[in-house]
Amino acid sequence: APQWEAQIEPVMLKCLESKPKLPGKTALVVDGSGSMFMAKISARSEINRFEAAAALAILVREVCEQCTIVVFSNNAFLIPPRRGFALRDALYTHAEKSNTYTQNGIQKAAEEGYDRIIVITDEQSHQTIYNPLAGTKAYMVNVASYQNGIGYGEWIHIDGWSEAILDYIEVSERCQTNS
Numbered sequence: 102a103p104q105w106e107a108q109i110e111p112v113m114l115k116c117l118e119s120k121p122k123l124p125g126k127t128a129l130v131v132d133g134s135g136s137m138f139m140a141k142i143s144a145r146s147e148i149n150r151f152e153a154a155a156a157l158a159i160l161v162r163e164v165c166e167q168c169t170i171v172v173f174s175n176n177a178f179l180i181p182p183r184r185g186f187a188l189r190d191a192l193y194t195h196a197e198k199s200n201t202y203t204q205n206g207i208q209k210a211a212e213e214g215y216d217r218i219i220v221i222t223d224e225q226s227h228q229t230i231y232n233p234l235a236g237t238k239a240y241m242v243n244v245a246s247y248q249n250g251i252g253y254g255e256w257i258h259i260d261g262w263s264e265a266i267l268d269y270i271e272v273s274e275r276c277q278t279n280s
Contacts, residue, residue: 110185117163121271125216127165130206131158132222133172133196140223142244142262151196153244153262154221155189161219162188164267169213173206174199179213204228219270221262230256238274242266 137151148156162168162184170180170188174197183191203226210218217238223245232255233239241256257273259266 106186113159114163114185117160120164120267123165123217123271123274126167126169126214127161128169128171128210128213128215128218129158129161129165130171130173130177130210130218130220130222131155131192131196132174132201132203132206132220133192133198134174134201134223134225135198136201136223136225137196137244138198140245150223150244151193152189155192157221157242157244157262157266158192159185159188160264160267161221164271169210169215171206171209171213172196173202173209175202175205177202177206177209179209201226202228204230207231207233217270217274230254232256238270240266240270 131154133151137154138149141149142153158170162170171177172180172192172195176197178195180191180195203222207218207220207230211234215234215237218233219240219242221242221244224241224243239256240259242259242262244262
């Protein structure tokens with residue numbers, strides 16, 4: 102609802118102010134390949150996978166102490182620091198909407214360094230997915246949960262998309278720290 106952006110965005114960002122921040126540096130890697138734009142997230146939905154990924158990226162960005170954002174398709178691009186709907190627009194502008202070279206996005210994030218990496222994708226890839234950087238936390242979020250998965254090994258695999266993913270990551274990491 103672009104006509105309501107000026108009213109929706111401040112309220113959405115304010116709701117996230119009270120959420121605990123994920124400490125350290127987070128790499129947020131968003132799939133900008135063609136399959137993200139072609140398919141809806143479900144038969145009853147009006148939004149495509151990219152819009153779901155962008156919405157989740159906006160939320161994730163707000164709960165990170167530090168956040169590097171990458172979008173990938175054929176190539177991987179660092180996204181300038183943006184918040185809210187401007188982040189969605191930057192992701193859309195840099196998304197090549199072509200092939201799916203997921204490991205290129207993961208590698209770009211590794212070049213920047215991170216304590217945790219969150220990949221938001223429909224889990225289709227033309228490349229083998231390697232383990233994340235040693236000693237880091239890694240999440241593969243599949244917004245098309247009926248598809249086959251690609252991120253296993255050292256990756257924590259999450260199907261679906263909602264703000265509950267943020268709670269899961271925060272609680273999971275807090276429990277690991279306290280044990």
